[in-house]
Amino acid sequence: MSKRKNEFVSVKDVMHEMLKENKLQKGIDQVNVKDAWQTVMGKGVYGYTDEIIFKNDTLIIRLSSATLREELSYGKEKIIDMMNEKLGKVIINKLKLL
Numbered sequence: 001m002s003k004r005k006n007e008f009v010s011v012k013d014v015m016h017e018m019l020k021e022n023k024l025q026k027g028i029d030q031v032n033v034k035d036a037w038q039t040v041m042g043k044g045v046y047g048y049t050d051e052i053i054f055k056n057d058t059l060i061i062r063l064s065s066a067t068l069r070e071e072l073s074y075g076k077e078k079i080i081d082m083m084n085e086k087l088g089k090v091i092i093n094k095l096k097l098l
Contacts, residue, residue: 029091030054036086037061040079045072057093059083069097 018024033054038046051062059080063069072079076095084090 029087032087033059033083033092036083040082040086054092057091058096059092059094060096060098062098073097 034052037049037052037059041049045068048063048065048068049061050064051060053060053062061072063072076097080092080095083092
């Protein structure tokens with residue numbers, strides 16, 4: 001960072017710069033997406049969730065219940081919106097339910 005010694009830099013800015021320089025943001029996003037899925041969807045849906053994959057801008061959810069998968073497929077856009085809101089930024093553009 002090219003800040004002068006007498007300028008104050010917030011911890012948030014330092015962390016953001018460190019994540020960017022070390023290319024760690026993708027891993028952080030992966031963890032955050034998994035946590036957000038559990039929070040947004042609740043224990044009921046999370047109990048039927050076998051796998052959560054976040055790749056590029058797509059969230060892939062593998063569910064153990066075909067009935068639940070069908071029900072959730074009707075509200076994909078709402079789920080995407082709720083997830084992005086929970087994450088505080090738009091990183092999910094597609095949702096695949098398997």
